[in-house]
Amino acid sequence: MSAEISEFTPNTYKTDEHPIWCPGCGDFGVLSSLYNSLAGLQINPKDLVVVSGIGCSGRTPGFVKSYGFHSVHGRVLPVALGVKLANPSLQVIGVGGDGDGFAIGGGHIPHAARRNPDMVYLIMDNSTYGLTKGQYSPTSPVGYQAGSTPYGNIEQPLNPLAMLIAYGATFVAQGYSGKPKELADVVTRAIEHKGFAFINVLSPCITFYNTYKVIPPRLKEVPKDHDVTNRAKAFELALQTDHVALGVFYQVQQPTFEDGVADIIKKAQASSRPRLDEIFAEFS
C-alpha cells in the first residue's frame, strides 16, 4: 500500500506530547517501530488502546495518538485484559519495562500467557530501573553495581524468552531498538498474531546502563530454518548463551480467551432466556 492512498501514516500516531526520554534512549527506536507497524497495518487510532504501567516505557501511551491507559506499577496485563474483554474488537497493546513487567508485575505474566487473550505485550528491556536512577532489575547481570547494589548484584538474571515459552505464550519474539526496521516487522507479526504475543525488546538506557556497545556484536537473526512451532527448539534458542537471537522464537495458534468467552455466552444464552424476572423465579 503506497503512502498516498494510506489513510494512516506513521505521523497519524504522533501526539503533541514530546517524549520525556533522555536523548539516545532506546525507547525512541521502539516508538518509531510501533508507528511504522501501526501505519503498515492501517490500525485505526480510534480502535487502538495502548496500556502501560510505570517506568520510562510506561509513558508510551502519551506518545501514541489513540486511546491509552497509563495505569499503576506492574499492572499492565490485568488492565489490558479488562479492556479487551469489554470490547474484543479493539486492538490492545500493552507496554512496559523489565521492572514493571518482570519484577512488580511478574505474577500476571503466566496467567496472561495461559489465557491467551488476543493482544500484544511489548517489554522495553534495558536491564535497569531508569526512572529511579539505575538500580538493578530482574534482567541485570550478576555483579551489576548501582545505588542499591553497591557491592554488586548477586541475583541471577531471568530469561524473559524462556519464561514466556514455558508459560505457554503463543507468540514469543525478541527485537532490538537499534534495528527499528526489523523490530517493526516483529511488531507487525505480533499484532497479526491471533493470541497473546510477547516481544522482548532490548532497549538500552543511555544514562544508567549504556549497553549500546555490548549488545550489537552479540546479535544474530533467528536462523532461517528455525521451526517456530517447535517449543523445544524455541527453548533451545532462548537458553543458548553464544549470542542474542532476534526474531520470532515461537508461534502457535490456540483459541483465544475472547473466543472462549464468546462460546460461554453462546452456550448460556442457548439454554436460558435472559430476563431478570426469570432469574427472580429461581429464588421464590
Place this chain on the structure above:
Amino acid sequence: MIDYVFRVGGEGGEGVIITGEMLTIALARAGFEIYTFRTYPAEIKGGHANYQVRASGNLLLSYGAAVDVLLAFNEEAYQKHYKDVRSGGVVIYDADSFSPASTDSLVFYGIPMTSLATEKVGIKLTKNIVALGVLAQFFDIPLPLFEELLKERFTRKGEMVVQKNLQALHIGAEYAKSQQKRESIRLGPGPRKTKELVLSGNESFALGAIAAGCRFYAGYPITPATDIMEFLAKELPKLGGFVLQTEDEISAIGAVLGASFAGKKAMTATSGPGFSLMTEMMGLAVAAEIPAVIVDVQRVGPSTGMPTKTEQGDLYLAVYGGHGACPRIVMGLTSVEDCFYGAMRAFNLSEQFQMPVVVLSDASLGHRKATVPVPDPSKVPLIERRTPTPEELRDYKRYRLTPDHISPMSFPGMAGGGYVAEGLEHDEIGYPAASNHEMHLRTTQKRYGKFHAVEVIANELARSYGVERPEIGIIGWGSTEGVIREAVQMAVDKGYSVGALHPKILCPQPIAKLKPFIEGAKAIIIPEVNFTGQFATLLRKRFAYDFIQLNKCIGLPFSPKEIFDKIEEVANDVRRDQRVHAEHV
C-alpha cells in the same frame, strides 16, 4: 402473632446448613416472613455449625431473641445453645448421639435420628432430612412443602436420591406422630399470600447489579464474598456478560478499571484482605476518574482474622484507604432488600460521578437469607455515564473542568475521543502535569467538588426511625439497621423518646440530616460491630459531640436486646442528669 426462632446445631458436614436452608424456604413458601442467621466454621468439614431461622407473620428486622426450638445433632450443639432456649422452649435431639440432663424448664424430644436414617432409610447422611420430617410433624409445617423442596434439590442427583430423601422425611414424620406433643408451637399456613423471594444479601446484591446493567465482573475467591462471583458467573453470560476469575485482587480491580474504561459497567467484590490489596488501584480510579463498584463483604480482621465471622471493621479503610487526597463514595448496605437497590444506586453513583464507589456489606448480611418482596428495578431509575456530544468531540478534553466537575467520558471506538486515562496528575486533556502545582490544586478541587452533589443524595437516602425529634438518638450504619430499628421500637413502646438515623451513604456524610438530629438530642448512641467505633470517630471529626459508643467485637451481630439495654441505661442517665440539673437550678 406467630414469631418463632428455630436453631439447628451440629458438626460441619452433618447437613446443618441444608437443614436450615430447607426450613427457611419451606416456611417462606408457607407464607411467613423469615430472617436467618448462620455461623459456620472456617473449615469445610468438622467444627461447629449452626443455622437460625426466625419465622413470623410480621416484617422481621433481626434474628430475634430467645430460641423457641433447638434442633441439636450432637452434644456439643446442645451444650453451646441450650442456654439460649427460652423457658418452656423445645429441644429436639439425636437420641443416638447423646442424652441431655433433663431440666423442667425445657421440653425434650429424643429422636433416634441416626438409627432411623441408618436402619430404615439405609443412608446415615439422611439424618437431617429425618429431622425435617420431625419438625414438620411437630409444628404443623405442611409436609408437601418439604417434599417439593427435596425434589427440586435432588432431582439432578437422580430419582433414587430423591426417593431416599422423601423416605427419610416420611420416616421422621411418622416417628414424630408416635410422640406425645407437650408444647404449643404450631405454624400451619402463614398470613402472607403474595409471593416473596428468599435471598441472601449477596444474592440480592448480585441481582441488583444485573438490574443496574453490570455486565463485567472480575474477582478472586474470598469468604464471605465469593457467592456474589459465583452467582454472576452463572447469570451474566446469559445476558452477554462475563465473570473473570483473576490471579489476585489487584488484577481483579485492574480488569474492572480496564473494562469500565472501555465502556462496560463493571464491579468486583471481596473482603478485607482483598480490599487491602485493591487500595492502590482505587486511587487510580479516583485520579483517572473511572467508574467502578467495589463491594467489601466485611469479615473479622486484622489480617486473616476470622474469615467466616462478621464485623464492621473496614470503614476506615473504605473511607481513607490509599494514598493522597483521594475522594471516593462509601455506602453501607442495610438489609437483604436494601442490597438490591443499594447495588443499583452504587452503579448510578459511580457512573454519574465517574469515581469508585465502595459498598460495605458484612458476613452477617451477605450470608443471611431473608424473605423480600419481589424487587422492582423501576424504583431506582438508571443513570448512565455522561459521554461527549459530537460538538464536544471536536475539541475533546477528557478532564475538562466543568461547573459540576463532571467531564464527558469517551470510550475506545469513539472517533475523536482518544485520550490517556492517566494516574499521573494531569491537565484537562490528560497530558501529564506532574510538575504543574496549580493544576494539582485544580484537579483535586474538581475531584472533591463532586461531593457537593453526592451529599445531596446522601441526605435524601438517610433513613430515620422512631420518635422524630428524639431525646435519645441512635446513629447506625450498614447491617445494623434492622436490629436498631427493632430496639428503637421496643424502647418507644416502653415510652422512651428514642429515634434512629441510618445513613446509607457514609462518605460524604449526610450533614444536613446529621446536624439537626445530633443537635436536637440529649444523648447520641452509636452502635457498631467493631472495637473502636469507626463511624463514631469519623462523626467526631465533623461534630464536636460526646457520642456514646456501643461496640460489639466478638464476631457476631447485635441482638435487639443489647441495643435496647443501652438505650434504657442512657435514658436513665439522661433523666438523672436532668434531675441533678433541676436541683442545682
